[in-house]
Amino acid sequence: MLSELSGLVRTNLAVTNQLLTTIRKDQWAELTGIVATIDRAVDQAREIESVPTSLWEDVAGSGALVQKQLELYRENVRDHVGQIGRADARTHRGYLQTNAEAIAFDVHALLSSLNAWTGYHALRASRARAAGRDDAAEAHYAEVIARDTRAEFDSALAETTSLVDALTRELRITAELRGPDAWPLLGMRKDVKAVREASARLLEVIEPLADTLHPPTPPIEAPGVVCAPGSLDPEPYLRILRWLFEDGEALRVLGFPDQLDTLDPISAIVGGAMGKLAAAMDKDTAKTLVAVTDRRIITARTDAFLEQAEIRQDIPLDQVRYVRATTAQDRSSRSAIDLITRDENIRWLFHADIDNTHVDALAAVLGESMTIPDAERDELRRRRHASIEAGGKSESAGTGSTEPTGSEATT
Template sequence: MAIDGDGAADDERVPAPESVIVEVSPGTALVYGEAPEGFELMPFRLVTTGDQAAIASALATASAAFNLGGQAANALRQVQPGLYRMAAESVAKMHSTGATLMQSGGQSLGTIVQHGQVVGQARFIPAGGLQAAGVLAAVGPAMAMIAIQVQLNELQGLISQNLELTEGVLKTVRHEQWAELTGLQKAVGRAIEEAGEVGEVTPLIWQNVHGSEKDLQKHRDLFRRNVKNHAATLALHKGHTERLQYIEKNGEAMLLDLHSLLLAHRSWFEYQALRAGRARLEAGSNPSEARLLEKITSDASSEYHAVVEDMAGLLETLTRELSILAELPGKQTIPFTKASRSARDVAAMATQLLAAVERIGGSARKIPAPLERPATTYAKSDERMAKDLRILRWHVRADEEVLALAMTRTPPTGAIESVGDGIGRGLGALGSAFEAAFRRQDILEAATEGLDRDDLLVSVTSQRVLIADVDEFRSHGVIRKAIPTSDIRYVRFRDDNPEGVAEVDLITRTDDYHWRFGNGSATDAAVKRLGALLADQMAIPDSEREALLVALPFRTEAPKEITR
């Protein structure tokens, strides 16, 4: 079943029954009627039938503002709504206008299609429409409970997340902490289940967990402080090597602190949901309880997002660094539980936790997708380039596209330097052969390339120019220099070398770079495109030009224009 954009423009063409989709928060909606494909049903639990009826009544009363028509307004009062998580593509489609969903009365309109047949029509009311129509003001406490229920569902979804990798280690390494934390978690979780069964937080349910907040807060604050300290320490280490050294020493503690915070945060939030449910019982008749409910839900929501950001930021760094380590040659290990585990296994633990945090945070971070070989590539070995791309993947930002990749070298500047360069390359090739011991392919590469061995890897992206020493990149995953494309001032492409060797000069705001490519590169299309991609970013800001022109002597005539 899916939403189609070819909806009718008036109520006469609406097939019965009509569905109404009411956005209550980003990514979640109340659906009255048939739910489109891509919508995931979530339980109400703490949202009482009385609150559901109040929301439906307020929507029906405001139906004229939404141009719903009598049929849809009646459905709101008669149909039991469902609370749904909306798939990202469904949200995008329903928020779009004109091309995908027709507009009727200012509301998005589309047909619901199942197995190729039209089964109904959907009206989409965005969250902003509820505010404008006064619905939120009419049923504020009920909508507050839905808001906290949505976040509660996200956290409780972690029960089904596959977190056994770190959970098994926690039970062994932090037995006492784990026992206390899981004891609190089970007590609060049981109260949530009981409240869901009976439809409200009864006095007896509340009595069983009342007073647990102090211990829940203690665990949550402890692990959150640990996570923040890890993040602050890593932020002080600017280079990949320094960060990796910290992770190798503290990787176990980082993962266990993150997992413990995830569980402590979930239990603390469940307790806040119970508090909100208890306050809701009196909020309709007691203004003080209504204000307390609003504060509980507002504070809990703010804390929810803050903790997710804390975890996601550290996990993003941890996952990236461990994933780079896992791609490096040799058997890379991380000290773990008084022994060692492969970097790939530890990276899997970090990735697992990151996936869980992404779910509760609305995909706060994204694991970068594997890189495809860019159309502009200059390299001798496709297989070696594929390995380089697996490492480069973790240095590229989520919104960044790799446009070109090239192997090159820094040219010598004179006769003496040229002799020294040849000797240096020979020693470099020999050193690489020794470093590649027990790795047959790399030994052959180092031996056969000899003096013609490139020593730089240059990647041009949509935002930066990344420069790496080849040996350092392949042995340690290090990027030496990242130059914003906005810093590019001038590019010179030279192809007049008698040996057919192309050279590129890159002049940036602060530094100059000179690269020489292999024999025959002067006519190579990929090298020319690389130069063109860099040249396309050339720009001299007016402030820099004016600062230079200030040194010109005073003239009565206007200065000549700078030719380009």
């Protein structure tokens, strides 16, 4: 465990040492003091293959302090991930710009404190093991320490990996977002440029560590079926999707249908005006991104995706109920796909320039997932029977109320 962690710490420290020594000097001094003390004790114990009393006394009082450091920096990194992962792009950008150095510090401090924590408990277990030669209880206690340390180490390293993964993913996505020249206002361009530069600096610090903890997802290649106008380049979308995919997730088809307006009449007027304004600034704004993987369907507005990596829908494939490739009932006769999921009905209209065979291929890939779970089918049957029974009772009640009484009949 110590060899594994020490290698990770060296990987990160080689890049971050100069940066870390310029910020949070007091915290850094406290942490490095604890880490150095425990590292030195571990090295000496390895050299003499023992943990004598005088060596143990040098670190015996460090347990609570090491635990405190570990919890402090674990919580700090959790906070960073939560802040950066917010949907509000302005908050996201501002946080990165003002906290870049603190993020780098906390990531390294988390790993360093975990290293020190593991070393402390290794010494503690060795000490108990030595005492166990003459005391069975001490020998058993050494086994308990080793067992608990291994379990807590695995848990802490897994959480550290998850936190660093999440942090690095957000930074990588930010670095891939559309360049500042594409933003309409000068102030916005400066803002975007600053956050991209901050993300790039942080990636230089954190990426080597992140890649060691968890090998990165390989680049995504364009699938065999891409339903897009000939002028649209899918590469910027693929670079962002790379960091949104889960391990082993495969892209099967990519589509760029026109945005379908499903708003109410008043909202449609406002939305249409906004759409025309946006289209004047970006030819791709009136499009929807549809990425179908072997696990889910991701949809997004292309402008929001390229500028903020914002996803509109994330639909698991097991929620697909029905798919149909059809033709729009208007003068354009454009290809369309109707998708019915467990919760909603979706229609995508495709530009006339897109090959119909590609649209059919997209529908075919979606169609492979069509299914109705037995529970939903049984529920539909139950509702049908309940409706029939309710209708029969209503008819019976209605008939009884209109029958003439005896005196009325004779009259």
